[in-house]
Amino acid sequence: MDRIDAMRAFITVVSEGSFTRAAERLDMSPQLVSKYVSRLEERLGARLLNRTTRKVHLTEAGHRYARRAQQVLDDIDDMDSQLNDLQQGARGQLRISAPVSFATLHLAPLICHFQRAHPLVSIDLQLNDRKVDIVEEGFDIALRIGHLKSSSMIAKLIAPVRLVMCAAPAYLAQHGMPSSPDELKNHRYLRYSYMEDNAGFPANEWLRPTGHEPSGDMICNNGEVLVNAAVEGAGIIVQPTFICGAAIAEGKLKVILPQYEPNAMGLYAVYAHRKLLASKVRCFIDFMEGYFGDPPYWDNFDRKTSPLPE
Template identity: 70%
Template sequence: MDRIEAMRAFVTVVNEGTFTRAADRLDTSPQLVSKYISQLETHLGVRLLNRTTRRIHLTEAGSQYFQRAQQVLSDIDDMENQLGDLQTEAQGLLRISAPVSFAIRHMAPLLSEFQKAHPAVGIDLQLNDRKVDIVEEGFDIALRIGRLKSSSLIAKRLAPVRLVLCASPAYLEQYGTPERPEDLRDHRYLRYSYMDMDAGPSVHKWLQGNDRNNTREMISNNGDVLIKAAIAGAGIVLQPTFIAGAAIREGKLKVILPEQEPEHMGLYAVYAHRQLLASKVRSFIDFVDGFFGEPPYWDRFE
């Protein structure tokens, strides 16, 4: 018995849900997949799957084995891919999805330096603040900002993303500087429409008030617009420092209620899978890791 192939057959059956779909994925027959599973169970001395006419169910032993087997196979694939990369130059078109404001402000130097290091790689950068479907829309990598939930995608954290509450000195002089969260209910709020409402619940509670249709709000799906409105004295804004940092450093905006700063989010590189990862993707992930500094350069305004 080829234990690696048997292990791969087992993991694929669990992921696909049926022997038939697993066989299609492995380009083999359902009978051979079933044989691999039986041999694996005999070798281990435990039942891994309970089979019915319609579904398969993991046993307790199967569930434990599945988690470890997934990691073993991933490590094997990573090792083989890395060895292959030593012989393969990164090349081809790299399709990247990135948030609009972050990309406009921070992606050009990164991509320029990356292409100097990997001249055979072309770049197709698409800007969009919505969460794209990487597989369906044909992206190699998506940069995402937030607190990522569990999914089948692989995510590598690249940098912390800090949210600050700020307003222009002129606005604060005219309307007063909030000293407590409850003071925010008397102020105009410049709200980013994609903002996660659990990011800083105390701040959002007072900024939005009890009325979700608060007439004191200005709402936009672009953070740069809101920052420019805040600089012009339109109200108080909660935005990441990779957008607001320059204005804060230049004195155009002032941070308020720093003790109420929400928990940091993260900037992530998200991609579909570890297995058979193309050299162009691996090279980009390795290159961007640490590129922005620790802390990231946009936070160096205090």
């Protein structure tokens, strides 16, 4: 009896909750499913399931074996899928959701380079700063920025995302360069209105200092607008370097209190399932890995320009 078939029969019984439903899913008789599981238990020398007339229950050994067996089966399916990808190649429409500012500033070259390498893949790119429901809205991949919380989705880190505080030299000449967080309360602020649950940017207490009166502040839901306003001398911003890095490199903005820079967030590729991942999705994720450089090219503040990858 094939060990993998027995393992798959056992896992299907566990997921379906009965031998009958497992048999229907596997397109075999309940008796054969039961035989597979019994032979597996005999081989392991341990009872995996306690059976009743209505349902089955995992034993302690069954719980431990089920976790490892599921991983083994996922790895086998993943390997088969990858080998099949080599034969068929990436093709079809790839639906991507991405944050507005990141996509407009950095995503077009990557997508063009990807399609040159995979000409049979068409791209449907939708820009939105809200957290989309990948499954309900029919996306293959969502690019998200932030500190991701645990979920049923699979997330792959693509690049670190730094947040820096900065302002225009003219603004700092007029209002003074803060030397400590305590000196921030006397400044004007340009705040990003989305919080972490929406767009991935944490609410930073720098822009809500104790004793600060919000006279002359600005709130906007687009980081590019805030950076442009900061360049014009409107106030202080805390923004990711993929938006403000070019202005810093050109001397239009100056970093404030770099020693208090918050922990970096991440740019993640999020997708629904690892098992039987479509070739177009796998190829796009692999293509993004390392594309922006290490560190990302937008963090090269000492350069006059921020060259795109070849």
